Amino acid sequence: xxxxxxAVEAVRRxxxxxxxxLVHRHGPRxxxxxxxxxxxNRSTVADLVTALAERxxxxxxxxxxNKRVGxxxxxxxxxxxxxxxxxxxxxxxxEIGAVSLGGGLxxxxxxxxxxxxxxxxxxxxxxDLVTRWQSEELSGCRIVGLGVxxxxxxxxxxxxxxxxxxxGWRDEDIATPLAEALGLPVAVDNDASLGARAEHLFGAARExxxxxxxxxxxxxxxxxxxxxxxxxxxxxxxxxxxxQTRPGIANEAHRRTHDGVLEDEVNRARLMAxxxxxxxxxxxxxxxxxxxxGPTADEEVVRQRRVLAATISNAANVLNPSMIVLGGFLxxxxxxxxxxxxxxxxxxxxxxxxxxxxxxSAALGQDRLLIGAAEAAFAGLLADPLGS
Amino acid sequence: xxxxxxAVEAVRRxxxxxxxxLVHRHGPRxxxxxxxxxxxNRSTVADLVTALAERxxxxxxxxxxNKRVGxxxxxxxxxxxxxxxxxxxxxxxxEIGAVSLGGGLxxxxxxxxxxxxxxxxxxxxxxDLVTRWQSEELSGCRIVGLGVxxxxxxxxxxxxxxxxxxxGWRDEDIATPLAEALGLPVAVDNDASLGARAEHLFGAARExxxxxxxxxxxxxxxxxxxxxxxxxxxxxxxxxxxxQTRPGIANEAHRRTHDGVLEDEVNRARLMAxxxxxxxxxxxxxxxxxxxxGPTADEEVVRQRRVLAATISNAANVLNPSMIVLGGFLxxxxxxxxxxxxxxxxxxxxxxxxxxxxxxSAALGQDRLLIGAAEAAFAGLLADPLGS
DNA sequence: AGCATATTGGTGTTGCTGGCAACAAATTGG
DNA sequence: CCAATTTGTTGCCAGCAACACCAATATGCT
Numbered sequence: 001x002x003x004x005x006x007a008v009e010a011v012r013r014x015x016x017x018x019x020x021x022l023v024h025r026h027g028p029r030x031x032x033x034x035x036x037x038x039x040x041n042r043s044t045v046a047d048l049v050t051a052l053a054e055r056x057x058x059x060x061x062x063x064x065x066n067k068r069v070g071x072x073x074x075x076x077x078x079x080x081x082x083x084x085x086x087x088x089x090x091x092x093x094x095e096i097g098a099v100s101l102g103g104g105l106x107x108x109x110x111x112x113x114x115x116x117x118x119x120x121x122x123x124x125x126x127x128d129l130v131t132r133w134q135s136e137e138l139s140g141c142r143i144v145g146l147g148v149x150x151x152x153x154x155x156x157x158x159x160x161x162x163x164x165x166x167x168g169w170r171d172e173d174i175a176t177p178l179a180e181a182l183g184l185p186v187a188v189d190n191d192a193s194l195g196a197r198a199e200h201l202f203g204a205a206r207e208x209x210x211x212x213x214x215x216x217x218x219x220x221x222x223x224x225x226x227x228x229x230x231x232x233x234x235x236x237x238x239x240x241x242x243x244q245t246r247p248g249i250a251n252e253a254h255r256r257t258h259d260g261v262l263e264d265e266v267n268r269a270r271l272m273a274x275x276x277x278x279x280x281x282x283x284x285x286x287x288x289x290x291x292x293x294g295p296t297a298d299e300e301v302v303r304q305r306r307v308l309a310a311t312i313s314n315a316a317n318v319l320n321p322s323m324i325v326l327g328g329f330l331x332x333x334x335x336x337x338x339x340x341x342x343x344x345x346x347x348x349x350x351x352x353x354x355x356x357x358x359x360x361s362a363a364l365g366q367d368r369l370l371i372g373a374a375e376a377a378f379a380g381l382l383a384d385p386l387g388s
Numbered sequence: 389x390x391x392x393x394x395a396v397e398a399v400r401r402x403x404x405x406x407x408x409x410l411v412h413r414h415g416p417r418x419x420x421x422x423x424x425x426x427x428x429n430r431s432t433v434a435d436l437v438t439a440l441a442e443r444x445x446x447x448x449x450x451x452x453x454n455k456r457v458g459x460x461x462x463x464x465x466x467x468x469x470x471x472x473x474x475x476x477x478x479x480x481x482x483e484i485g486a487v488s489l490g491g492g493l494x495x496x497x498x499x500x501x502x503x504x505x506x507x508x509x510x511x512x513x514x515x516d517l518v519t520r521w522q523s524e525e526l527s528g529c530r531i532v533g534l535g536v537x538x539x540x541x542x543x544x545x546x547x548x549x550x551x552x553x554x555x556g557w558r559d560e561d562i563a564t565p566l567a568e569a570l571g572l573p574v575a576v577d578n579d580a581s582l583g584a585r586a587e588h589l590f591g592a593a594r595e596x597x598x599x600x601x602x603x604x605x606x607x608x609x610x611x612x613x614x615x616x617x618x619x620x621x622x623x624x625x626x627x628x629x630x631x632q633t634r635p636g637i638a639n640e641a642h643r644r645t646h647d648g649v650l651e652d653e654v655n656r657a658r659l660m661a662x663x664x665x666x667x668x669x670x671x672x673x674x675x676x677x678x679x680x681x682g683p684t685a686d687e688e689v690v691r692q693r694r695v696l697a698a699t700i701s702n703a704a705n706v707l708n709p710s711m712i713v714l715g716g717f718l719x720x721x722x723x724x725x726x727x728x729x730x731x732x733x734x735x736x737x738x739x740x741x742x743x744x745x746x747x748x749s750a751a752l753g754q755d756r757l758l759i760g761a762a763e764a765a766f767a768g769l770l771a772d773p774l775g776s
Numbered sequence: 777a778g779c780a781t782a783t784t785g786g787t788g789t790t791g792c793t794g795g796c797a798a799c800a801a802a803t804t805g806g
Numbered sequence: 807c808c809a810a811t812t813t814g815t816t817g818c819c820a821g822c823a824a825c826a827c828c829a830a831t832a833t834g835c836t
Contacts, residue, residue: 007399007428008793008822015395015794032813040395044794046814063802070812071802153740162740210623223706227620234615234708235598238741245702246736248634250647259638314633318611318703320622348634352541352550353626396793396821403823420784432823434785451831458783459831 015040016385019048023058023078024101024382025201030063030073049076056142057082057101057385078102081141082381085130085184086373088149088191089122091166096129097370098138101378103202105367107137119161119172127181144381145184147373148174149191151219156237159188166219187376189233191215192240194372195362196224197231199325202371204363208323212315214242215362216330220263227319248310254303262311266304268329274300286332305333305341313348316357324359327368331361403428404773407436411446411466412489412770413589418451418461437464444530445470445489445773466490469529470769473518473572474761476537476579477510479554479607484517485758486526489766491590493755495525507549507560515569532769533573535761536562537582539607544625547576554607575764577621579603580628582760583750584612585619587713590759592751596711600703602630603750604718608651615707636698642691650699654692656717662688674720693721693729701736704745712747715756719749 018038023029029037035045052058059079063072080100088095094117097108111125126146134143152164159175175186196205196213205211211226221243225232232239243263249255257264272280274297275288289297312324324345326334334341338359346354364371380387406426411417417425423433440446447467451460468488476483482505485496499513514534522531540552547563563574584593584601593599599614609631613620620627631651637643645652660668662685663676677685700712712733714722722729726747734742752759768775 007403008396008791008824011395011399011822012793030813035813041795042813043796043815047794067804068812069804069810071800071814073813153738155740208623225706227615227622228618230616232615232707234741235596235710236708236740236744238738239706239708241705241708241738241741244705244738246636246638246698248636250634252640310634314702315706317629317632318613318627319620320624320627320629322623350541350626350629350632352543352624353622353629356624396795396823399793400822418784423784429824430784431786431825435823456783457781457831457833459785459829461784 013384013387015044016048016052017382019045019076020052020057020078020101020385021382023076024103024378027102028061028075028077030075031060032073034076052385055386057381080104080106082144083138083141084144084374084377084381085146086149086370086375086377087126087146088151088369088373089117089126089167090151091116094122094125095366095370096126097367097374098133098141098143099371099374099378101381103371105371107133108367108370116167119169119174119177123174123177123181126178130182143184145377146178146182146186147194147376147378148178148186148188149194149369149373150174150188151191151217151222153238153241154188154190156189156233159186161188162238185377185380187373187379189373189376190222190224190237190240191369191372192222193224193231193233194376195327195368196226196240196325196372197375198364198368198372199327199362200226200231201375202364203368204325204360205323208321208358210319210321211323211325212312212319212321213325213327213362214312214330215327216266216268216333217328218268221266221330225319227321242311242315245311247307248314249307250310251306254306262307265307266311266330266333270300271304271329271332282329282332285329286335289332289336301333301336305336305344308333309341309344310348312359313345316345316349316353320353322356322358324357325362326359327362334359335361401772401775403432404436404440405770407433407464408440408445408466408489408773409770411464412491412766415490416449416463416465418463419448420461422464440773443774445769468492468494470532471526471529472532472762472765472769473534474537474758474763474765475514475534476539476757476761477505477514477555478539479504482510482513483754483758484514485755485762486521486529486531487759487762487766489769491759493759495521496755496758504554504556507557507562507565511562511565511569514566518570531572533575533765534566534570535582535764535766536566536574536576537579537757537761538562538576539579539605539610541626541629542576542578544577544621547574549576550626573765573768575761575767577761577764578610578612578625578628579757579760580610581612581619581621582764583715583756584614584628584713584760585763586752586756586760587715587750588614588619589763590752591756592713592748593711596709596746598707598709599711599713600700600707600709601713601715601750602700602718603715604654604656604721605716606656609654609718613707615709630699630703633699635695636702637695638698639694642694650695653695654699654718654721658688659692659717659720670717670720673717674723677720677724689721689724693724693732696721697729697732698736700747701733704733704737704741708741710744710746712745713750714747715750722747723749 060074078101082101083098086097094111098106153162161169161172179186199205209229213224223240223242247262277288342359448462466489470489471486474485482499486494541550549557549560567574587593597617601612611628611630635650665676730747
């Protein structure tokens with residue numbers, strides 16, 4: 001192996017990656033469209049597509065009969081037999097999905113657990129299922145890697161799980177044993193960051209370069225941050241921990257804790273209690289809140305919305321995103337009256353920061369984390385499509 | 389002019405820019421050091437340096453006698469006769485500086501004003517001085533452009549000043565008339581963003597890729613944000629407005645306004661009042677606070693520090709920077725007891741986010757904005773050193 | 777002093793990449 | 807059936823960085 005590739009070869013890698021990224025993220029495209037999108041020469045694009053097709057990364061179909069003047073241009077599609085595995089270990093289950101190049105979820109499974117998994121449990125369970133998939137559902141497929149979405153703090157430099165409180169993991173390395181068990185490259189990242197990436201690529205925040213993503217789960221509030229089109233991880237990889245910030249609460253009556261952090265105040269358990277629910281998913285929670293008798297549930301919703309809106313407008317002032325995406329129960333809070341919520345945020349934001357700001361509830365459902373995790377696994381391929 | 393440069397030529401541009409950037413930002417370097425830093429081949433670096441020298445951007449000196457084994461390597465320096473002009477229009481004066489390639493401030497001037505300048509005033513004053521400089525102090529120099537640091541909100545796409553409250557500017561275009569008057573390219577940006585860039589390149593945040601910069605001035609609190617090594621401007625260019633965020637205040641006794649924003653609570657005027665000063669710069673303020681009798685001044689410092697620390701720890705949790713730089717009177721607040729302040733911030737931050745976090749007061753003085761503005765003017769040259 | 781060794785600059789050559797022009801192919805529309 | 811239009815294909819060219827080889831200059835050992 002060469003110590004260092006030439007800079008001209010890097011151009012080739014970049015261009016190959018750009019073509020592959022286009023067909024991966026924006027669906028099948030004709031060669032002529034690719035030349036327009038990349039700005040490269042026709043002959044160059046032809047060469048790049050041929051190279052990708054030889055490696056089995058893309059396929060060329062007959063031109064679609066869209067009846068335009070001129071010679072029809074063959075359509076280039078990502079090969080759906082090239083897949084990445086996305087994994088999301090949680091307290092009660094491990095979810096695994098195989099995502100095709102092109103973005104389609106090919107298969108998925110939810111493995112229920114009887115106890116909170118250790119790293120060894122998780123590795124064994126995952127390796128077992130993936131190995132089975134390799135000889136069944138995914139036989140004939142090329143698996144390029146695994147991505148793991150961990151509900152906790154993940155060190156960016158090496159993917160070490162510094163702290164995943166609900167799993168009870170502390171300074172655990174899951175990447176190495178998984179990679180050894182399967183012989184595949186493994187990427188590990190925080191779940192909210194990967195959710196942000198998924199919403200950015202395939203969900204509510206498509207085409208937005210500056211995105212704030214906030215997700216409310218049973219365990220707390222996490223976030224992801226895309227600025228200038230790139231996922232921001234911070235110096236250690238721990239960026240996005242909105243749940244641990246201290247919200248500005250103007251009305252002291254709205255405060256439930258002394259000097260508490262956002263996830264103490266805006267909190268799924270409090271909503272469940274207000275809706276008089278003992279258990280249930282987000283869907284059940286939304287329904288219960290809508291049908292709850294008396295003013296208690298409404299008051300709690302209003303209170304949490306207020307605190308959340310204050311936090312979001314702070315984020316809008318500091319980061320000036322064009323899109324803020326709310327996932328999990330935060331989406332429920334907003335959906336009770338989206339216009340009112342958005343107006344509340346805008347009112348507390350700088351006018352110029354608010355003028356281009358959109359707010360949306362998450363578009364992708366449960367598959368969000370699996371897609372984001374798989375995307376992290378695809379990253380290496382997209383950076384260097386022909387690389388060994 | 390070509391419609392589109394070839395991708396191989398882009399490699400050349402990038403490499404030329406990288407060499408020039410190295411000698412600009414990190415001082416004179418031997419050719420052999422440049423090859424090591426760029427990772428390029430010796431012969432390539434020789435070619436690049438020659439091309440830059442032919443354009444008068446760098447000069448080569450005799451090897452310094454550092455007595456190392458092997459053939460001595462000539463030292464490459466940025467040509468200090470290549471300059472960019474940095475400008476900072478303010479309420480009471482317009483500051484202008486000529487910054488050399490290499491980072492040195494070559495000349496500067498402070499033009500006192502009798503009234504708040506209009507855009508036309510500012511353009512006339514600036515153009516006048518720069519024209520005089522061109523035939524005197526800067527005769528023989530090549531001026532590559534102007535950068536303007538505006539105390540207000542600047543639209544990223546075209547440099548339009550959307551709102552500069554203290555100057556009374558609203559939707560004003562200063563770039564076009566300045567560019568026409570001088571025949572030079574003009575870049576406009578928010579003052580705090582440019583201050584952040586200056587601290588990042590030449591000040592307290594050197595070598596840090598993720599930096600939060602907060603500056604406290606007479607008019608309020610602005611900020612700049614460098615993440616992943618790049619200046620974050622947000623979707624419209626208005627990122628960094630910490631002054632308009634609502635701080636988390638745990639102790640209600642520390643609150644001075646109802647539902648006020650950070651710059652209502654943490655505020656230079658309140659400090660001046662507590663120090664019983666009517667006028668004075670930051671130096672005078674620091675001295676007065678240190679010497680003020682009675683507990684009033686101390687209490688106000690403690691109160692403002694608390695509120696500021698809460699805001700900063702929120703930023704640390706969300707952005708996970710490796711360095712937070714405090715400028716202006718915020719630096720004074722911290723300097724009263726740096727260790728105590730930093731500990732307060734750390735205590736309210738996630739442990740993992742705090743472990744790599746440094747906090748510092750700004751290292752560059754008054755020249756900060758001029759250097760940052762000039763750097764914005766240099767950006768075009770560094771992106772394409774031989775371009776037209 | 778003399779020689780081997782180490783490091784770097786200089787020069788010409790080589791290999792790779794994308795652009796380009798000319799030609800061929802495929803389709804529409806009259 | 808032909809003109810117009812658009813795109814794929816082919817062969818050639820220019821730009822760029824790497825490489826090999828030689829020259830220059832220093833150190834260190836004998």
